[in-house]
Amino acid sequence: RKEVEQDPGPFNVPEGATVAFNCTYSNSASQSFFWYRQDCRKEPKLLMSVYSSGNEDGRFTAQLNRASQYISLLIRDSKLSDSATYLCVVNGGSQGNLIFGKGTKLSVKP
Amino acid sequence: DARVTQTPRHKVTEMGQEVTMRCQPILGHNTVFWYRQTMMQGLELLAYFRNRAPLDDSGMPKDRFSAEMPDATLATLKIQPSEPRDSAVYFCASARQGPPITGELFFGEGSRLTVL
Numbered sequence: 001r002k003e004v005e006q007d008p009g010p011f012n013v014p015e016g017a018t019v020a021f022n023c024t025y026s027n028s029a030s031q032s033f034f035w036y037r038q039d040c041r042k043e044p045k046l047l048m049s050v051y052s053s054g055n056e057d058g059r060f061t062a063q064l065n066r067a068s069q070y071i072s073l074l075i076r077d078s079k080l081s082d083s084a085t086y087l088c089v090v091n092g093g094s095q096g097n098l099i100f101g102k103g104t105k106l107s108v109k110p
Numbered sequence: 111d112a113r114v115t116q117t118p119r120h121k122v123t124e125m126g127q128e129v130t131m132r133c134q135p136i137l138g139h140n141t142v143f144w145y146r147q148t149m150m151q152g153l154e155l156l157a158y159f160r161n162r163a164p165l166d167d168s169g170m171p172k173d174r175f176s177a178e179m180p181d182a183t184l185a186t187l188k189i190q191p192s193e194p195r196d197s198a199v200y201f202c203a204s205a206r207q208g209p210p211i212t213g214e215l216f217f218g219e220g221s222r223l224t225v226l
Contacts, residue, residue, distance in 0.1 A: 097158055
């Protein structure tokens with residue numbers, strides 16, 4: 001089992017749609033979880049951290065299920081500018097470094 | 111506006127040549143990472159440093175890759191000799207503290223390497 005797994009997509013959705021991404025991780029000792037966003041030919045940037053109780057930032061909601069080792073990201077009322085690749089990130093390598101999923105590509109169409 | 115700076119942004123070279131990529135982490139960040147990104151493998155950790163000391167370079171092909179931090183403001187990644195399969199985008203990133211990494215990683219814009 002890979003350390004961090006994501007559905008690669010692409011997810012093609014119309015503007016205004018709600019879209020959800022899922023991610024599973026293998027290391028039960030992981031303590032920190034994040035979603036990063038990467039635009040085409042750009043570097044990854046932090047979108048939001050994921051907290052145990054779930055957290056929301058505007059149209060974005062992140063949730064964590066430790067028992068199932070599962071993280072999700074929900075985007076409501078999607079915008080054209082949300083088109084990007086979303087990377088699930090978990091800490092827990094041998095030295096506590098961050099492990100990146102391969103990303104889920106989102107394309108929001110007019 | 112503090113940022114991680116990488117050079118070169120683009121590099122095209124021939125197989126067998128030496129390639130050196132450089133990174134200036136954000137001032138005050140004590141942890142520096144080198145990642146490689148390809149379509150097939152995604153982001154792979156090659157090496158990382160804490161307070162300039164190498165902590166983990168298990169992701170790096172030792173026979174041809176080497177990573178160093180000669181001082182706190184400079185990290186280098188060297189490939190010698192380069193091969194076509196090394197073609198990828200190489201990202202440097204820094205963090206304020208760690209390990210374990212519990213906060214944000216700040217990435218440079220990447221060095222896009224093409225080995226012919």
